[in-house]
Amino acid sequence: MAEQMTGAEMVIQALVDQEVEHIFGYPGGAVLPIYDAIFQNDKVEHILVRHEQGATHAAEGYARSTGKCGVVLVTSGPGATNAVTGLTDALLDSIPMVCITGQVPTPLIGSDAFQECDTVGITRNCTKHNYLVKSVEDLPRILHEAFYVATSGRPGPVVIDIPKDVQFALGNYANPNISSHPTYKPQMEGELDAIKIAVDMMLKAERPVFYTGGGVINSGDDATKSLREMAELTGFPVTSTLMGLGAYPADGEQWLGMLGMHGTYEANMAMHDCDLMICVGARFDDRITGRIDAFSPNSRKIHIDIDPSSINKNIVVDLPIVGDCGHVLEEMVRLWRAKTNAPRTEEIQPWLQQIDQWRAVKSLRYEKSDSVIKPQYAIERLYELTKDRDVYITTEVGQHQMWAAQHFHFNQPNRWMTSGGLGTMGYGLPASVGVQVAHRDALVIDIAGEASVQMTMQEMSTAVQYGLPIKIFILNNEYMGMVRQWQELLHGGRYSSSYSESLPDFVMMAQAFGAHGIMCDDPKELDDKIMEMIEIDKPVLFDCRVTKEENCLPMIPSGKAHHEMILPDTADIGNIIDEKGKVLV
Known part of the structure; x- marks a missing residue:
């Protein structure tokens, strides 16, 4: 049954119908009708951030850790433009998000009105x-359609720009229950014949590797x-992109570690020397491929992806399979079991020995120290204690x-939230706010750098206001x-503007926010200080020198x-690796 309500009330009702529990935002003149509707509802909790970029990253953290759609509400003009970084980040990392922006009244659009911009x-x-949205009659359909688009297929961010007069206007609301779209x-x-060919290729491979991603x-x-079932059935080694960590357990025997620019030697060498690469839910980005003309030169490549535009975009593959990873892998498992119920461990034993x-x-080794804290050691201790x-x-x-990607180990999905494609400094702190909102009783830790974290430090205030004990x-x-x-490796050690001068006292900064501050520069004290951070029930800034x-x-x-x-200690490594990268021992 249709019910008459204002456009602003429709926004809130649509969120309720979409089972949205939390929305991250910042008020302004062009969205005040929606904020008034929020005030009069008790089903959707609004989390007040301190900057619109913080709202988008918080929504990303929320979405990535739950599998749900993150929701953002910002005003027109600078509110919308401040959200652009988070929207781009979500697009590149395939994060489902609906961002509702206010707009000046429709008669003023194009007049350079106060806080007007061309948001669309x-x-x-x-x-x-x-x-x-130009008419309140279109608003119910657009609100629900936006959630469908954001969450189906390859997920991503969707913007709904709502002029202020549309928010005030009366109209009829009904939930259209959108589960498809004509265009x-x-x-x-995935195509069954293609999956059958993929299984046949896997049965013949001598040097196979699963290359998995955030998809x-x-x-x-x-x-x-x-x-995980497919890996166990085949006995094939598994590696992952930065965004895919946790899909396959880091303590699994077939795990090679992360691949790419800062990946492990074994993962990258396996990618280079394999004869069959099964790419599942990854997109062959430049941080993975390195030099395109030298990328895995002797392999046949299978690419499974729900986004057809990713197929053959960067790397030409031998067998494309367009489809959802879950559906395709499930079908692969079924077909593999129909042909054989044994892994190919024996047939690929020389390959596994080479990987060993x-x-x-x-x-990933590094030189230990008893006098200073090595960053790798800090991550290792953080992992062991948590x-x-x-x-x-x-x-x-x-x-x-x-x-963090190298030395903190993930055995479950949805536990690792990071900015991959866009590489957004300042992502982690607001993302941790979103994760903590979704998981109130969990331990949420932002592994940060002193330069990056200052970009969105204001969101500590949000964490304190809502009692979110982020670390x-x-x-x-x-x-x-x-x-x-x-600059050291490529620019002759000319450290142009890379030194962080005039750093704040992070302990005093924590106190100013009403949080807890800790400083540690002694490896012998590190464990105790980490435990102090973990056990205190409030937001913490830990300055680990x-x-x-x-x-x-x-x-x-x-x-x-x-x-x-x-590689670390390259001179020593050179004694056991020839010019082609082959281990000689």
Whole structure:
């Protein structure tokens, strides 16, 4: 039954109908009718952020950790433009989000009115889709259609731009229960004949590898389960992109670690030397492929992806399968069991032995110290002291992000929230707010850098206001670490503007926000201080002072191939690796 209500009330009713429990936002003149409707409802909790970018990242953290759609509400003009970074981040990392923006009244659109901007035009290239609502009669359909578009197929952000007069206007509301769209029909099930060919290729491979990505996690628990079952059935080694960590357990025997620019030696060498690459829910981005013309030169490639535009976009593959990872993997499991119920461990034994030799290089090793805290050691201790807890990790962007990916181990999906495609500094703190809102009793830790975390530090105020006991674990090396590392390796050590001068006292900053501050620069005190951080029931800023000029290794330099890695103690490694990257021992 249709019910008459204002456009603003329709927004809230649609959120309720979509089972939205939390919305992240910041008020302004062009959305005050919606905020008035929020005030009069008790079913949707509004989380007041301190900056609209914080709202989008909080919604990303919420969505990534729950599998639900994140929701954002911002005003017109600067409210919308401040959200652009988070929208772009969500688009590149395939995060479902609906962002509702206010707009000036329809008669004023195009007049350069106060706080007017062309939101639809600005966000066209950083959203999956966007709408300008011109009539209250269209609003119910658009609201529900936006959720369908954001969450179906390859997930992504959708913007709904609602002029103020449409928010005030009266109209009839009914839930259209949208489950399809006449012009948007994502293909969920892969072509059966193609899946059969893929299974046949896997049965003949001698050097296979599963290359998995965030699409497996986006597909849901069934996809994760099917991936693990497929790996067990085949006996094939598994690696992952930054966004796919946790889809396959880090303590699994077939796990190679993360691949790519800062991936493990064994993962990158397996990708380079394999004869069959099964890409599941990843997109062959440049941080994975390295030099395109030298990428996995002797392999046949299977690419499973729900987004047809990703197929053959960067790497030409031998067998494309368009479909949802979960559906395709489930069908693969069924077909594999129909042909054989035994893994191919014996047939690929030489390949597994070669991988063990690459593992012996121990590419993640680092020089230990009793006098200073090494960043890798800090992450290792953080992992060991939290691994038995209900823990969720977010990160900022930089060296600390890569060290976290290398040394914190994920055995479950949806526990790792980081900015992958866009590489957004400032992502982790507001993302941790969103994760903590979704998981009130969990331990939520943002592994941060002292430069990156300052970009959205104001969101500590949000955490304090809502009693969200997020832990901000700062690896403080007083540099923009990744920038400094590249300047050292590629620019002759000319550290142009990469030194973080005039850093705040993070302990005093925590106190100013009403949070708890901790500083540690002694490895002998680190465990006790980490436990103090964990056990206190309030937001914490932990200033962990680490070695200043530590490089994040291994590393594939820009423009190089997988087998051209810079490894720790390269001089020593050179004694056991030939010029082609083959281990000689």
